[in-house]
Amino acid sequence: MRESPAIHVEEQFDDLSQQRESSSLGMWVFLATELMFFGGLFLAFAVYRFSYPKAFMEAASHLNLVAGSVNTFVLLTSSFLFSLAISAFRDGRKTRTLLLLGVTLFLGVLFLGIKGFEYYDEWRKGFLPGPAFHFQGPDYLHVQLFFVLYFITTGLHALHLFIGLGVIAVFFFLVARSWVRKDREVAIEIGGLYWHFVDFIWIFVFPLYYLLGGGR
Amino acid sequence: MNGIPALLAQFQVLPDQASSLAARVDQFFWAMVAVTGTVLAGIAAVILYFLVKYRRSNPRVDRTLGDRSTLPAEVTWTVLPLFIFVGMFAWGSDLYFQKNQVPRDALEVEVIGKQWMWNIQHPEGKKEINELHVPLGRTVKLIMSSQDVIHDFGLPAFRLKEDVLPGKYTTEWFTPAKTGVFPIFCDQYCGTNHAHMIGQVYVMEPQDYAAWLRTGMNPPPIVQTGGGLYRSLGCSGCHENNGVVRAPSLHGLYGQPVPLQDRRVVVADERYLRDSILMPEYEIVASYDPVMPSYAGRLSEGEIYQLIAYIKSLSEEPPQAAFTH
Amino acid sequence: MSVVFQAVEVDPRDTPENYLSEGGIFSWLFTTDHKRIGLLYLFSIIGFFAMGAVAALMMRLNLLTPRGDLVQAETYNRLFTLHGVLMVWFFLIPSIPSVLGNFMLPILIGARDLAFPKLNLLSWYLFMAGGAVVLYAVLIGGADTGWTFYTPYSSTYANSHVVLMATGVFISGFSSILTGLNFIVTTHQMRAPGVTWFNLRLFVWSNYATSLILVLATPVLAITLFLMALERIWKVGVFNPALGGDPLLFQHLFWFYSHPAVYVMILPGMGVVSELIAAYSQKRVFGYKFVAFASIAIAVLGFLVWGHHMFVSSESVYAGLTFSILSFLVAVPSAIKVFNWTATLRKGNLRLDTPMLYALGFIGLFAAGGMTGLMLAALGLDMHVHDTYFVVAHFHYIMVGGMVLAFMGGLHYWWPKITGRLYPEFIAKIAAVVTFLGFNLTFFPQFILGYLGMPRRYHAYPEQFQVYHVFSTAGATILGVGYLLPLCYLLWSCRYGKPAGPNPWGAKGFEWEIPSPPPKHNFAETPTQTEPPYAYPVR
Numbered sequence A: 001m002r003e004s005p006a007i008h009v010e011e012q013f014d015d016l017s018q019q020r021e022s023s024s025l026g027m028w029v030f031l032a033t034e035l036m037f038f039g040g041l042f043l044a045f046a047v048y049r050f051s052y053p054k055a056f057m058e059a060a061s062h063l064n065l066v067a068g069s070v071n072t073f074v075l076l077t078s079s080f081l082f083s084l085a086i087s088a089f090r091d092g093r094k095t096r097t098l099l100l101l102g103v104t105l106f107l108g109v110l111f112l113g114i115k116g117f118e119y120y121d122e123w124r125k126g127f128l129p130g131p132a133f134h135f136q137g138p139d140y141l142h143v144q145l146f147f148v149l150y151f152i153t154t155g156l157h158a159l160h161l162f163i164g165l166g167v168i169a170v171f172f173f174l175v176a177r178s179w180v181r182k183d184r185e186v187a188i189e190i191g192g193l194y195w196h197f198v199d200f201i202w203i204f205v206f207p208l209y210y211l212l213g214g215g216r
Numbered sequence B: 001m002n003g004i005p006a007l008l009a010q011f012q013v014l015p016d017q018a019s020s021l022a023a024r025v026d027q028f029f030w031a032m033v034a035v036t037g038t039v040l041a042g043i044a045a046v047i048l049y050f051l052v053k054y055r056r057s058n059p060r061v062d063r064t065l066g067d068r069s070t071l072p073a074e075v076t077w078t079v080l081p082l083f084i085f086v087g088m089f090a091w092g093s094d095l096y097f098q099k100n101q102v103p104r105d106a107l108e109v110e111v112i113g114k115q116w117m118w119n120i121q122h123p124e125g126k127k128e129i130n131e132l133h134v135p136l137g138r139t140v141k142l143i144m145s146s147q148d149v150i151h152d153f154g155l156p157a158f159r160l161k162e163d164v165l166p167g168k169y170t171t172e173w174f175t176p177a178k179t180g181v182f183p184i185f186c187d188q189y190c191g192t193n194h195a196h197m198i199g200q201v202y203v204m205e206p207q208d209y210a211a212w213l214r215t216g217m218n219p220p221p222i223v224q225t226g227g228g229l230y231r232s233l234g235c236s237g238c239h240e241n242n243g244v245v246r247a248p249s250l251h252g253l254y255g256q257p258v259p260l261q262d263r264r265v266v267v268a269d270e271r272y273l274r275d276s277i278l279m280p281e282y283e284i285v286a287s288y289d290p291v292m293p294s295y296a297g298r299l300s301e302g303e304i305y306q307l308i309a310y311i312k313s314l315s316e317e318p319p320q321a322a323f324t325h
Numbered sequence C: 001m002s003v004v005f006q007a008v009e010v011d012p013r014d015t016p017e018n019y020l021s022e023g024g025i026f027s028w029l030f031t032t033d034h035k036r037i038g039l040l041y042l043f044s045i046i047g048f049f050a051m052g053a054v055a056a057l058m059m060r061l062n063l064l065t066p067r068g069d070l071v072q073a074e075t076y077n078r079l080f081t082l083h084g085v086l087m088v089w090f091f092l093i094p095s096i097p098s099v100l101g102n103f104m105l106p107i108l109i110g111a112r113d114l115a116f117p118k119l120n121l122l123s124w125y126l127f128m129a130g131g132a133v134v135l136y137a138v139l140i141g142g143a144d145t146g147w148t149f150y151t152p153y154s155s156t157y158a159n160s161h162v163v164l165m166a167t168g169v170f171i172s173g174f175s176s177i178l179t180g181l182n183f184i185v186t187t188h189q190m191r192a193p194g195v196t197w198f199n200l201r202l203f204v205w206s207n208y209a210t211s212l213i214l215v216l217a218t219p220v221l222a223i224t225l226f227l228m229a230l231e232r233i234w235k236v237g238v239f240n241p242a243l244g245g246d247p248l249l250f251q252h253l254f255w256f257y258s259h260p261a262v263y264v265m266i267l268p269g270m271g272v273v274s275e276l277i278a279a280y281s282q283k284r285v286f287g288y289k290f291v292a293f294a295s296i297a298i299a300v301l302g303f304l305v306w307g308h309h310m311f312v313s314s315e316s317v318y319a320g321l322t323f324s325i326l327s328f329l330v331a332v333p334s335a336i337k338v339f340n341w342t343a344t345l346r347k348g349n350l351r352l353d354t355p356m357l358y359a360l361g362f363i364g365l366f367a368a369g370g371m372t373g374l375m376l377a378a379l380g381l382d383m384h385v386h387d388t389y390f391v392v393a394h395f396h397y398i399m400v401g402g403m404v405l406a407f408m409g410g411l412h413y414w415w416p417k418i419t420g421r422l423y424p425e426f427i428a429k430i431a432a433v434v435t436f437l438g439f440n441l442t443f444f445p446q447f448i449l450g451y452l453g454m455p456r457r458y459h460a461y462p463e464q465f466q467v468y469h470v471f472s473t474a475g476a477t478i479l480g481v482g483y484l485l486p487l488c489y490l491l492w493s494c495r496y497g498k499p500a501g502p503n504p505w506g507a508k509g510f511e512w513e514i515p516s517p518p519p520k521h522n523f524a525e526t527p528t529q530t531e532p533p534y535a536y537p538v539r
């Protein structure tokens, strides 16, 4: 990657450092917003988990713990690789950056694949809430409630992840075309923040939903 | 009533005071009005005074500012309101405690709200719609639930209200202190005819009330219906001591602390009885097996209430339930 | 002061190039200039306000008679839902922040624009998209849940376009979030040299506090409405007890957003009033730091009191006690502000121009509304007046008597800056007085109604309440005149008003040092603040 002397500073900013700091502060504020968004869901989950522990334990034990654990591993690894990609980018090592971004991208897709497989399996077993839901056992309603929250939370998480994948793909493309130059590294750092955030949310989802069932 | 008195009567500012709580709430209200009114008038007076004195067209007034610290002033008007506020909080909470402290041996009346009417049943079995007849001087405890959305049983003359929720009991009590007819309003928006979900409380002399109970064709007392259900639904098969399954006796249960399997101890109030019938898999009694089937979906609100009333009747002397929520 | 009403023809060549110079519709629709976006918001919210006001007018006319003869119950329920939704999310929340805040905030801190101008434009488009969805929902029949969307009524029983309505609110929520984000970053990053945190104008402080709430609370509303809509569409339980859910959870989540949101609907107004009081007393605001920190305290404590809307919802006694005392605590910073404004007047150089009239009206009506809020926060009274007209009167005192007056005050104060023209002072004063009187006549009787027991959201009511309803409707007509007058003379002044010059009020601040209307990028070169704000000469 070549050094470029002229970087565009938007007209409202005095200089580049102000522009950079603004962008990253903006991203942090945005992530605070996102956190509150998921926070509402976690709160709902906590309240119901507290009120109906039996049904929730029972329901949780039907989740695929192996798939969940693998996915956790996949996502954490991808997050780590993204960090490496950023430092590679800082060092101006284009191929390495591309490679790392590529693997991150792949892991993200893998995560969605595994998640999709899980959804499919749960749907087949009749755990998709709604008319098709069927579950033999006590407290049917609250078992269904668990799955409602499960599908909404993991679904929204997957949506965020999907957006993150789009962002990474764009970076991949831009880095490949040498558009992202060293002095634009704030852009890729912000992308990284977002990806870590997606990871961070999963760190809550996984124990709350999967580990609850006692790992049966 | 015509002419000026009729006009004046229109300007009612206080609703009827039909209970002693109502009088105490009004007292509190007037105290709040007095305090806040004084502060408000004070602020207005000070502003007006400054407006006149320091108007721009008045060059002769001394406008030099000393360099005194503003801190003492700030502390004053932070701490002083704080004290007043804590006082208001304490007084208001005291009334709220009274509202939530249900006295013993109240007359228990069942209230079921549904879009858009109130179904009311007296322990003696008498049913009424949108009307509630109660005897003067006797404490009445309403045990309320809803069949659909959230309603609210508002009794302005008694300065009371409480939401009526589906799937759960709420309660409200009052001791009427004067005979008459007082309004019931549904105070929680519940759909199209929310404004028509209104009714009347008739406070009657006790003997009139007794006579009223006997009028018309009446269903049997609630406890009796509940006892019938208790047998026909098979509860007695397990819970009476001749049963095959080992199940706890329900005699003397109501109001007592129950030790649970998860080492918690809960008081057997209406909420507990209700949940025991509808969600028996939670709150398992210590040293029993969780074999009781759930009756959720098989009983109407009214039947649940009748069963609970019957179980309660198995305890001769209902002890005081501290807080009903 | 006499004002001569005559067209002051200004040679276009005399007005230097400014932010309004560029013409053509696209120059507005694609603008990233914070000032133009502020004006876009101004036009939009006036439109939404007019619709909300027409709904209010129809409600008031319907309530003239006990039987509610004007409209059917279904219609009435749709009217107050529409009124609440439009007034809260499409008028009052964006009123001061998105109009005056957008326009003034960068100027007050010496910046050329907000940190993210394109995002700012996106906010406006999201806002309009949300508004369009709501209007579409209304056109095809509306929703009848009230602005609070309580479950299970909204999610299961209501027979109206609840999901569409909620979608509109949901979309406009993102607009709020982006505006808040933009303001926070701008305040942190874009301050000109010398504009330290304690040299900030109080209007900026209050907008900063507002933005914190917007960013942290709005997403909770989004997820709550999302869950409610899912329950309705998918017919699975989240909040409906018949499906295993808990309706109280909805209320907790809703008020966790909506109580902080009511402070979004007052903090910016407090900021405006601080500016007005300082400018028209020609004096530094008494206890600057206390007023500044009170904004932050309100924003933070405001997150802890939501349960006071649920005192009689079968919330536990202990929850009731906690939320009650916290509600009293959050009133303390408001008290601090009121007393500091009053103290600012002392030894001031006071002039009763229109904006000052509005500011003083604000103090009185906000204090009255706030104090009735204290009565609601007192458990013993709320158990009687909850969901009666007492509550309706309480929040109109704060939202209309407080915030709307502050908005009008701020609009008049900065009008010369925005348009370069003066509004006619005399008629403006009359309008301010008419508004104040009409307001009190409308809403004071509602306190009495509420204490008598008149429930909210009633399309028809027992006869004994009629007198007070008649007063209230009469007042609303007068209030309507009070709103229509400014609409007329402000428009008139755009063309015929006297040219204002850079600083018609002799006020202090960056905005008064640049021409009116301001040039495209506000400042020819980045200004430096050399003295504290409101450094009026000491006499």
Ligand code: HEA
Binding pocket: B035, B036, B039, B080, B081, B084, C148, C262, C263, C265, C266, C308, C309, C327, C328, C330, C331, C332, C334, C335, C336, C338, C339, C366, C367, C368, C369, C370, C371, C373, C374, C376, C377, C378, C382, C385, C386, C387, C391, C394, C395, C398, C399, C403
């Ligand atoms: C801008 C909007 C706004 C603001 C700022 C407030 C401010 C306050 N509100 Fe209000 N409120 C609403 C809008 C607002 N409210 C709305 C919309 C509803 C109804 C929602 C619905 O159900 O639809 C509502 C409902 C509502 C309720 C629920 C009522 C019910 O449904 O039963 C309560 C209860 O505690 C309450 C309390 C308060 C309190 C304590 C404050 C405090 O912050 C007020 C603090 C201010 C002061 C106290 C005045 C200044 C102080 C002094 C001058 C000090 C001196 C005074 C003394 C020493 C006495 N409000």
Ligand code: HEA
Binding pocket: C049, C050, C053, C054, C056, C057, C059, C060, C080, C081, C083, C084, C085, C087, C088, C092, C145, C146, C147, C148, C392, C396, C399, C400, C404, C442, C455, C456, C457, C458, C459, C472, C476, C477, C479, C480, C481, C483, C484
């Ligand atoms: C946030 C701001 C806000 C504002 C500015 C207002 C403004 C007004 N409101 Fe509103 N109101 C709410 C917020 C607001 N309200 C909320 C949140 C609710 C609760 C909703 C719910 O329960 O869900 C509510 C509920 C509410 C009720 C209770 C309904 C009920 O519970 O049954 C009433 C009743 O009087 C009322 C009246 C008014 C009036 C008279 C005005 C006046 O200020 C309006 C004055 C204006 C006019 C009188 C018209 C002016 C004329 C024009 C603009 C020109 C166009 C018109 C013609 C030419 C015909 N409002």
Ligand code: CUA
Binding pocket: B113, B116, B150, B151, B152, B186, B187, B188, B189, B190, B191, B194, B195, B197
């Ligand atoms: Cu029932 Cu309102």
Ligand SMILES: [Cu+2]
Binding pocket: C258, C259, C262, C305, C306, C308, C309
């Ligand atoms: Cu509140």
